[in-house]
Amino acid sequence: MGGSPLSSVAVRTLRFNAADLQAEDCLARLQSTLACFELEPWQLQELKLIVAELFSNALEHGVLGLNSQIKHVTQGFAQYLHVRKERLLDLESGYIEFQLQLEGEPPFSALRIQVKDSGGGFDFARWKETHDSAPERLHGRGLLLISLLVAELRFEEAGSLAVVVYPLSTPAPE
């Protein structure tokens, strides 16, 4: 952590409404926000993936109400992308709100990321139960990738609020 004024910014909130979500620059905005926290490049790379997967999850399954099961049929992935595009174009309401917060005093121990979406949530307990490690499956890897990189991943408010704790005390990888 340097001594620049930016490092005193401990909380950042980004709210994307329907028009923001349609503009499709949300990930770039999230990355600029992450850059404010003055973390190491390898940490920013991991966080880029974490926020991207949290964002897709909130958008596709929360706001747009898409079901990953269609990825299973032939051409399913292309079909999924097509439906995603159409529903996003037709979107009139809905939001995703990110809150990024450094925890503790400098040197900060963790970055807490909370993502709330306007969707109906999903059954996280069931996801955990039925979630196996079979690498052949065609969907459901977003949360798995997040879980590889964080100290904690949980869902609240019937699955419409994701809470992730990214540790900042981990030494750099080899």
Next chain:
Amino acid sequence: MELMIDRAGETATLRLNGDFTMESQLLFRETYRQLFDEHSPKILALDLARTEYLDSSALGMLVVLRNEAEQAGITVRLTNCRPFIIKLLRGANFDRLFRIS
């Protein structure tokens, strides 16, 4: 993402340059399908030396690639992976699907 193709005997190498994400889907799929159709290699090496970032949709595309390659009798290998990429591939148990180096 950019893709480059090299062929040497029965091995074809597909070099990926840049982030491997949902936006790469069409280019990636069309390139390897064309390679399978026109050259039918025995081995496809996916060279990830210049890929520093991939996401869950890229992993989904790799599974689809592997399924299509298997039907065509082609073995897929993931080569020159960076440490972060290896961490993600191993975490998703992709070492059970591919030889990773």
